[in-house]
Amino acid sequence: MITYDLSTRGTQPKYEFLYRCIRADIRTGVIPGSSKLPSKRELAHHLNVSVSTIEQAYDLLVSEGYIQARPGSGFYVTPGKDEGTYQDTVQDEAQDEDDSIDFSSNRCSQMLFPADTWARLMRKTLSERDPELFETVPFNGLLRLRQAIAGYLYEFKGMKVRPECIIIGAGTEYLYGRLLQLFGDRRCIGIGEYGSVNLFNVSQGKSTLWDCFSVDKQGLRLDNLEGSPAEAIHVSPANHFPTGAVLSDERREQLIEWANERPERYIIEDDYDSELRYFGRSKPPLFTQDTGEKVIYLNTFSKTLVPSLRISYMVLPKTLMEIYRKQLSFFSCTVSSFEQLTLAEFIMGGYFERHIHRLRRYYSKQRAAFIDAIMASPLTSIATLDDMEVGTHLLMHVNTNLSDQEIAQAAQDKGLRLSMLSDYCIEQTVRNTHYAVINIASVESGKIDSMVGMLSEIFAEDIKRHQKTN
């Protein structure tokens, strides 16, 4: 119960002192909005003062609107009187409500998400009231969702996956965490100089070791593979984030061979975003080339559906899955049964497939619109676009005297959140790439021109200089 030291009240009357204390606690959010205050009698007894003292204090608070009396129920703090919480609100919502154009966000996905269908399936799941809904979820997720995913992987990626080798988790970061734990102490993992920031971050406070590989237009460079202490290589063959580089066939084979050479070697294939390919057919995942139980496959629905859905999955080779079952199955599944059942319906009903097609059409339009707008702008004289056929990013190299930091700062001054390739680098050696990462999923088509306009302004000096010299 709330406790105040009345001995510190000096000359103030008790009721006024208490009134001030409680008001302060309400304002600072220490006593949260909508919460119930102790009854006058309780509080009087607790603070060893007369009931009428509390009465006067509460009356003052009521008269100023800090608390409300609910007949027969007691006194409740008026919501919204909590300035602390109010600040908190602002801060929390800043990420979404912010008017500035955020090149690193993914706002479109919410616009395109078939919310009505999803809501309908949720209602269906709810009304059918599968007993599973309230039962303990198996550590690796509900069978129905794992079957749906296995079916999807087979149908769209040619992957032959057994449902019992799939682990459902709340987000790829979460699954990375489990995976690093499965690998155990002081294992060395090979990662790209950029594109693996999340995996790298997840390992904070863990004893994982790292070996950093450079990245080019064919993806991860493997020249130093044989000399590397790495026992596992993290790679996104279909779409190296954020450049969209596709791993070449030679490198795919080299990786598989390397992994097969030693029992402790593995390949971690993050297939994130591979669904969003615009031209030609995407190569099947590395997983399909794996004959030696060497590839660990991860993918997520948070990107292709909505960010608020935290559902990712990991496919483990049988041998690893057995170890996981023994060592880590005490970790309860982090995704609620309700959302797992809804997603299973969404996939099996063919809605996911349709949604992907819709996304693809939309993003390829966006992509074209961005490219046209940039080509039609003064930027052409100093900027070149990397031709990427997958994912939701465009990479724009700019011939500029500005440092990456200065570019990002200038963008921010215009209310534009712009990431540079160097922001995705793990080793902070790479400072100035002069590559801007443009997320085509960040804005509606209507805003593209004005945005490219802003970009041109940022590089106005460079454009002028270029015009002079030519």
Added chain:
Amino acid sequence: MITYDLSTRGTQPKYEFLYRCIRADIRTGVIPGSSKLPSKRELAHHLNVSVSTIEQAYDLLVSEGYIQARPGSGFYVTPGKDEGTYQDTVQDEAQDEDDSIDFSSNRCSQMLFPADTWARLMRKTLSERDPELFETVPFNGLLRLRQAIAGYLYEFKGMKVRPECIIIGAGTEYLYGRLLQLFGDRRCIGIGEYGSVNLFNVSQGKSTLWDCFSVDKQGLRLDNLEGSPAEAIHVSPANHFPTGAVLSDERREQLIEWANERPERYIIEDDYDSELRYFGRSKPPLFTQDTGEKVIYLNTFSKTLVPSLRISYMVLPKTLMEIYRKQLSFFSCTVSSFEQLTLAEFIMGGYFERHIHRLRRYYSKQRAAFIDAIMASPLTSIATLDDMEVGTHLLMHVNTNLSDQEIAQAAQDKGLRLSMLSDYCIEQTVRNTHYAVINIASVESGKIDSMVGMLSEIFAEDIKRHQKTN
């Protein structure tokens, strides 16, 4: 796409070979139930055979019911033909469907959970379609749920918590993981010889160090506290799992003093299950005695609601929260916005409070019934019950010649999953406690007598001996 090497078919006709290959893949679950097969034309082209060959193979599969033709849509694998998946089903559901009495499960909670109310609130959340529903969730959870929790903590535990110091996560294990990461490399944590198994397990593959404290009827023993290298102490003052020991006032003060002596020292208070107290008022959490920002408070809804809901929370001191925000806020919140909003309604609507009261009434009846049944059984001559006033466990010490392992085995032979106190011990030094841990939440009241009967049979020898000697 499915690929088979036709050169290995020997003398078989192609269509028959393909038929066998596909059938095998369906049976073993490699091609999952409900998944779509490639069109005849696609597969013919892919395998470089004639369409009629595929046609014959598919016809055979259809005629045997392995696949079904959906007009205008194509061929789909008949669900349930997948023996592999079928095994998986059995295995997965074993945990729930199992008929044996499982003293370590928590079956009652599902029975008592107000599923209708919950479903109604879910529908409400769904129909109101708060935009939040599909937006990115703040790393520490939705403000509305954090406010609801802050209100609950203040009202029922007298804790003054700011919503922005709360972190929502999918299960306590998950939050433990984040916490260990926040503590960073090679920090030493003090834990009870039993009761902290989960925290201990979570640390696998992390570089956390441990100092083990013995436990008695006043909870964690702190005789060696000053000499301990621990920088954080993990404790459950209200209910030391599974003994239900309540930390004495002296030890509470000792802990707080110890923590205040050095800036790097913290107390991790796991308040799990403290709501379920049967007699008297529970002491306020250690958190309320904390004046120095030293107590990290954790609690979960998975235990008091249903296990399928993975929602726990952690309250960090402001200073730690700032560090968390800087270092770990890249971890997306692992609980879906939908379930967070529903739970917020459930708490603010007063349903959670009512549910807790209901649980308390039910479990105190269960507890009494267990005690009566044991007292009325032959066990009385050799068994003594620890008097616990909180939680869902009874501790029964048995005067027996059997080892803890033999007891558990004998129970298993009767289809009874019985844990012994030694099962919860971290250091495997403690082998034979002769304490059986009886989970009063594991069975409906109807089954109690038959269960106690089984227990008596397990100890029949000891009971006989005791009767002879008296």
